[in-house]
Amino acid sequence: MKYALTMTPVAMSLEEFFPSSQRGCSYTSLSIRTILVLSTLVVGLTIPFFGLIMALIGSFLSMVVLSSLLVLAISRSTAETEF
Incomplete structure (x- = not known):
């Protein structure tokens, strides 16, 4: 729960960089959040x-x-x- 609360503002601010036509798209949101989770996983495992x-x-x-x-x-x- 804490991880989701921490990452939600980051994901929402990254979603604002996309045009308004793609902003409401669930695929864009899903891909951004997946990349964020994978990047934190990589940092946690490598460092x-x-x-x-x-x-x-x-x-x-x-x-x-x-x-x-x-x-x-x-x-x-x-x-x-x-x-």
Whole structure:
């Protein structure tokens, strides 16, 4: 269930790239969703410890983004008190 909820917005955004005449076609939707499932299967089988790699990337990016946002928030609050 979680996989379907995660992949539905991705599939819907990919379906928007097709012309409006093909957008409602069930074959187009079915082929896009099949390709998405097969691509995630290939990534899951070929890259060992993919979850750990994604956790490392997510942690690193969170560290960089959150620290930058905190610096901006602190500098904004000190700039407002100086006026």
